[in-house]
Amino acid sequence: MIPEHAARYFGDSVFAREDRPVPNASCWLDSPYAPRNRNRNALNALMYSHVVKAWRAYDMSALGDFPGERDLARTARTFDQHNTVYEIDNNVKTPGYKPDVRIGASETQRHLLTDYSIPEGLYDVIRDAFNPLLVFLGGMPEDFTNKDHAFFSGETVRKSAVVVNDHASEQKLEFRWELVMNGAAVQKGVFEAAAAAGEILKLPIELTAPDVLERTDAELRLFALKDGVLYKKDSFALQFFPRHAKRNFRNSAAGLYDPVGKTEAVLKAAGFPFRKVESLKDVKDCRLLTIGQNALKDANPEFLKQVENSGLLEGGLKILIFEQQPCNLGNFVFESPSYRNAFIRRPESLYLRGLKDVDFSNWRGASDTVPAFVVSDENSPHYPRSKWKCGNGGIVSGNVIRKPDYGNFKIIVDSGFNLAFASLMELRKQHGTILFCQLDVTSRYLKDPAATRVTDNILEQMSSPHIPAGPVRTAFAGSDSGAKILDRMGVEYTRVSPNDAAGLNAAQAIILDAGGKNALRLISGRKPVILLPGFPLETISGVTLRNTVQDIFRASAPKDDPLFESIPDADLYFRDARKLPVLTEKPQWTVATEPALFAKVKSNARPYIILNVAPDMVGGFWNAEKISRIWSTIFNNLNIGLSRGLSLFDGERMRHNTVIPHLGEAVPENVKLKLDFRNEGKPGQTGGFKPVLLGKSWEEQGFTQKNPFYTLPKETPKQYRNNPYDGYAWYRMEVFIPESWKGATLSLDGGPIDDFDWTWFNGKAIGETTLRNSKAPWSAIRHYPIPQEIVKFGEKNVIEIRVFDRWSGGGIVGPLKVTAKKATVPSRSPYIDNLDFYDGDAFHQW
Structure with missing residues (x-):
């Protein structure tokens, strides 16, 4: 599960690096004749460059690297079953093999042999991490693993030059640092230090965040010189934000339900006007209902159920829900993995205006949504123990929501193993909007610039009087099996006969399966036509379309087409090769995934949306769930309603019906x-x-x-x-x-x-x-x-x-x-029926 784990640190780009199916660890190709898996290299490099250096600077300076067997391949070209004896030496008092013959069949004579004259892979990374004289840029001296990187103009930025001297003699160094912004050094410093044998130093570097008018990227560079010669250089990316200014939130018409009280403090600090609400009557006077951090529990307040059932939401009410711990909300699957990295999925979102991917990592301060210390629990359902942690610093999203498979959900920011979790997510129901903010902004407002900006953006957009136009009228012509799939997705549609010209043309979007192929001759206009798997493509006039079954283990979605917007490559990665239909014969102007599992083809000015793959066609871990999410994202991007039967506050069961409150x-x-x-x-x-x-x-x-x-x-x-x-x-x-x-x-x-x-x-x-x-x-x-x-x-x-x-x-x-x-019946779930609960975040120890 290398790419799935790598995604939590590096984002969606990791899946394009996979060049062959790797269903399990036994299929890794460790060979001197093929490149080592790039994501595996990246994860190993991250460990060496962060964990090993931190351990050494924590006073574990005797730490060594003792690789065995195939681990040697990380540093240099390694050959298996190689002759390891190249000379006969009968001096038994010296190190090394003492065989009687050069060529032998024993394991000691035919073994892994690393050729250090051909360095490759992590050669430089590992040498750097275990250098007897280790030098790197760290956080402030008293907290050198701190990764604070975003600052308001005028703030003091405190970093350190960390020195670990494992030599038996004193080492003298000269340090030069510079802050580079827009290609020029804007601040500089020079100092010297001597580290005694075995000594660890954290030497302070202080600078002032420059005045900027907009978010600006910068870099702090460190140069260590020994005897006047460059010995080591390191760098640290920084971002500077203008001094915070309150937004103009007039006419917000906002109500607040906040029994814990933390969100109230944030709104007051932001200058956001609100009034407290605790009844349906109170909410009727609001355009925005804000639900505070940790306000929801196993049993929700009755007035929230009344609000949901009143029609206010469908009529244009907006609901903003700040960070919640696992609770009775939407039958969602909550997890508490304490993620320090999240990734922008919809960069065009107004909630994210003025922010980049790097702004959603290692937030300043500590999260208050999850326990700071968790130890292994012997009675955990995980194998063999629960995950553990120490400290809440830098956490961006302590509790996350597993991405729903069905519904009018838009994932704004995602995170975690396989990018399967939402940190910021929007749901639309007719003219209403619900925003789920699982980003840990409450304890970071006015402390971390990115958390502050995303909070201000959210408050500004959610208090705006603008509301969604509502979903398009959708018709379906086809078989009962097709209708069953659409019903499970919650699609809001009218079922019509393939021969009902009036019913077909009254719709703004039409869905067909093989049972509705005769409808094509009656459809007029430029309305999109969605073709479900198995539709006979040869019946489409004006173009030649043909599928071919191929072995596919991954695909990628177009990044600049609105139909495929926000589909991550993670959802098109299947690990193992699967025999799937691919649109191989198609016109030049086709827009499709690569390979073409999903495609958009225009013929006679009408767009045809071809869904070649159904959820039940792709076996294996998470794949049915991924395909379901792709279908829902495409339907969402076409503005087709998917919220039929979905309840947020009135569910009788939780966590995909696996927990009864x-x-x-x-x-x-x-x-x-x-x-x-x-x-x-x-x-x-x-x-x-x-x-x-x-x-x-x-x-x-x-x-x-x-x-x-x-x-x-x-x-x-x-x-x-x-x-x-x-x-x-x-x-x-x-x-x-x-x-x-x-x-x-x-x-x-x-x-x-x-x-x-x-x-x-x-x-x-x-x-x-x-x-x-x-x-x-x-x-x-x-x-x-x-x-x-x-x-x-x-x-x-x-x-x-x-x-x-x-x-x-x-x-x-x-x-x-x-x-x-409570004696209950299952509630409608936004997930596929056979949801896999394998926990990729569990601590595994074999």
Whole structure:
């Protein structure tokens, strides 16, 4: 998955670098006779130039590079199964092989051999990263890995020259730096320093951001001289923005729902007028409804559901939604990968005016949307542990939305693995607009120039009185199978007979499949005609069109045609070669992907949109999803409505219907424990219990008696043979279940329980976990459904748990709770049915 991972750092250009199918790692071509995969090289270079240098400057100066086997190919030409012995040397006291013959069949004599006289690949990158005298440009001395690069005019820019001296002697250096802007050096500096043996220096460089009238690119250059000769040079790209000036946001007619309060502070700082709203009546007086950061939860406010169902949105209301954590919104799949890079997908967007791709990386300050520190979770669904992180500096998009496959969504800024996530996304419903801003702008306003500018742009455009024209009238003539596809996409269309000339010509856009081929002779005017896969192209008059099946593993979309606007090459990368229909015979003026899986051909002044590939024609990871997004993007670019049945705030399920929102949780109280030495206990007993806490073993709470009626198993580890109490015990606790939970789905959740348990609720058995139903019951999280008929609603209920501990710590060593979930039906999802939830961001350790 090299290009998919490379995309998160380098953007959409990585897919064009792939010159052959690579479905998995075993297909990499490591050969001295073919170039090494360019994206693999770029990722390795990024690691060496960033991670290795940082580790060394963090005082891990003894760090070395110890490549093995094919890793050697990163630096120089490497041959496999090569003769590695070129001379016979019988001096056993010197290093090296000591074979009896030059040519042999053993592994040591026919092995990988790197020819360092032919450097290639990462030769210079690795030599630079491990140079005993390492010099590079870093962030401020106290935070040298900081990558701040955008500044307002007049701000102080603080960087450092980092020196790591692993020599056994002092090293003296002269440093010269210059700030270059528009081809000329506008600021300069010179200084000298001496690094003692083993010393690490972070030498300060300070300058002032120049006065500029518009966003201006610049470069900070560092030259290190040793004995008057250039030893090392480095550079750092900077961007300077004019001093911030408040925009004129008069007549915004904006309402704000912001229970957390952070967005209110941003709007006040921006000088953006608003009034707080909390009812449908309040919103009716607004042109713009702004929903603040983290305002949405598992259950949304009733008035937001009323707003969505009132018709206000379709009539022209705009809704601006700032950063949300995973929540009940649109059945979207949220992820929390803490991305430091995002990429412009629609450069023409007014939300991005005055900004470039580089402006969406390494924002100044820290994000406040995700935890700063995450450690691996042994109970994670990831293999084998959850992803981990340390620090929130530079994060551009902490929480992202997986790109929808269906709907009138426009991806403005995307990010992440496979570029599969949206950081800024727009949805249009008739005349209404919803903007989802998952860029972490709230904590960066007036701190990072790019975050400030995109926020001002968003507020300016969303408060504008201009509204969308609404989708075009669309007709479909064809088969039931074609209609089924369009219905799943949410296409807003009228189905007509292929022989209904009036119905066909009343539409502004027409969709046909093979079942509607007879409609072509009745269509008049220049309206676009979309042809679904399998349409007989030979029935189109005025042009010759023919498909040929070819092996295709990737394609690219035209970058300057409005029909294909914002289709990333990521969505046309299929990893493995697939046999797909390609439009090979076509007129010269055809505009198409390369190869022509999708095409636009004009004949008799009418554009025909040819969709050769359907989602179910391309197997493999994510490919059906990618093709679905391409279809939706093309339909969007034709202004065809795709929002039928889509609900934002009123869904009963979340995350593509995989999560049912909680109605609430109840935590047990009055928890007590009773040891059962002879294993004679039964449910319903009340005497002999002592208060304890959940989440700690009973040994940690003073229950360390030796059980004279229990014998440790023979396989008990030595270190656990003297850690009583072992054997059986009973927990008893109470939990209040509200009357409002009647009809909900209830369960007892939590743990682990060390080792086995048998659980009762109001005297009725609800579940057990032992070696008979679990490979590791001592670490398993419990989930026991609670039947409605045994629950006392509006009263306290009794939970009894019999626990058996084989050895070492025992008891309920994790929290327990009763969870209530609403009985629901699946909501409409903006994703394909069989969505793949493989997590490319999971931390993998083999």
